[in-house]
Amino acid sequence: xxxxxxxxxxxxxxxxxxxxxxxxxxxxxxxxxxxxxxxxxxxxxxxxxxxxxxxxxxxxxxxxxxxxxxxxxxxxxxxxxxxxxxxxxxxxxxxxxxxxxxxxxxxxxxxxxxxxxxxxxxxxxxxxxxxxxxxxxxxxxxxxxxxxxxxxxxxxxxxxxxxxxxxxxxxxxxxxxxxxxxxxxxxxxxxxxxxxxxxxxxx
Amino acid sequence: xxxxxxxxxxxxxxxxxxxxxxxxxxxxxxxxxxxxxxxxxxxxxxxxxxxxxxxxxxxxxxxxxxxxxxxxxxxxxxxxxxxxxxxxxxxxxxxxxxxxxxxxxxxxxxxxxxxxxxxxxxxxx
Numbered sequence: 001x002x003x004x005x006x007x008x009x010x011x012x013x014x015x016x017x018x019x020x021x022x023x024x025x026x027x028x029x030x031x032x033x034x035x036x037x038x039x040x041x042x043x044x045x046x047x048x049x050x051x052x053x054x055x056x057x058x059x060x061x062x063x064x065x066x067x068x069x070x071x072x073x074x075x076x077x078x079x080x081x082x083x084x085x086x087x088x089x090x091x092x093x094x095x096x097x098x099x100x101x102x103x104x105x106x107x108x109x110x111x112x113x114x115x116x117x118x119x120x121x122x123x124x125x126x127x128x129x130x131x132x133x134x135x136x137x138x139x140x141x142x143x144x145x146x147x148x149x150x151x152x153x154x155x156x157x158x159x160x161x162x163x164x165x166x167x168x169x170x171x172x173x174x175x176x177x178x179x180x181x182x183x184x185x186x187x188x189x190x191x192x193x194x195x196x197x198x199x200x201x202x203x
Numbered sequence: 204x205x206x207x208x209x210x211x212x213x214x215x216x217x218x219x220x221x222x223x224x225x226x227x228x229x230x231x232x233x234x235x236x237x238x239x240x241x242x243x244x245x246x247x248x249x250x251x252x253x254x255x256x257x258x259x260x261x262x263x264x265x266x267x268x269x270x271x272x273x274x275x276x277x278x279x280x281x282x283x284x285x286x287x288x289x290x291x292x293x294x295x296x297x298x299x300x301x302x303x304x305x306x307x308x309x310x311x312x313x314x315x316x317x318x319x320x321x322x323x324x325x326x327x328x
Contacts, residue, residue: 022262026206140264145315151271184324188264189316198328 002067002092005116009068012163016049016071024051027138030187031055031109034136034194038062040104043128044086045093045121046111047071050078058083063103065091093121098128108137112173113164122177129199135179137195142167144190171195209261210269211309217253217273218305219298221246225281226297231288242282243275250274269312273305280304 079086179197291297
């Protein structure tokens with residue numbers, strides 16, 4: 001278990017709901033559309049404070065993990081209000097306790113900006129995803145727009161101390177981890193993206 | 204609609220605050236290169252601090268992206284102007300220019316967002 005990451009997100013759990021108040025309303029419709037694709041056994045990586053549970057399709061059973069116990073404490077209250085069932089478990093995405101090929105759908109929301117070893121974490125997702133499963137993500141990534149990309153590189157050493165890295169190449173990392181892209185959509189500039197992928201069974 | 208108005212107000216506020224910060228630290232006659240670097244640093248600090256306050260109200264990304272352009276690059280421009288004592292001799296006129304600069308950057312980011320938004324890759328499987 002990565003204790004530095006756990007402590008960082010334990011601390012962030014106090015302000016996460018406040019900081020994401022407007023973002024929830026602006027990005028929420030995209031999350032609802034993305035999560036409507038959930039099917040079968042579903043894993044939600046990084047429950048956070050449970051803000052995304054309200055965007056899940058009704059009456060599903062979802063397993064949701066997070067590295068931070070403080071996040072999970074807050075998420076438990078929102079999980080109780082969900083129409084289906086949400087099983088919360090404390091787990092590091094880089095060291096999943098699930099057997100191979102356990103899930104039909106794996107979902108993430110602004111997660112791989114914060115995983116210290118993103119390709120390792122994505123390879124774990126590849127392992128626990130069934131060969132005909134799907135990975136659906138909404139993530140923020142480094143912008144390809146010159147001035148914004150430079151700003152993100154410049155700020156990442158600061159932001160990564162208290163929260164996410166701003167300059168991740170998550171689309172590339174997904175492919176490096178053994179997935180094939182199914183769909184990529186820009187949600188805000190080229191920074192916030194929906195990424196849908198399936199296991200590359202040739203790798 | 205409210206969020207869109209908020210985006211413009213946030214951009215104008217950051218533009219004005221950057222103007223004030225740069226004017227406080229850059230004086231006429233200062234070496235222009237130093238003035239641009241100091242202006243960039245001042246603008247960066249201003250937009251990061253204001254961004255923390257504005258992000259819960261208008262959104263993290265919708266604040267941060269225009270704010271970075273206004274703070275960092277606007278700070279450089281304002282620093283260059285103030286070192287030359289060129290234009291905007293009063294604080295009010297400088298603040299007005301800062302507000303206009305902020306609004307124009309927000310507009311530009313919105314136009315660019317509109318162009319970029321949507322699917323960029325779709326496989327047929």
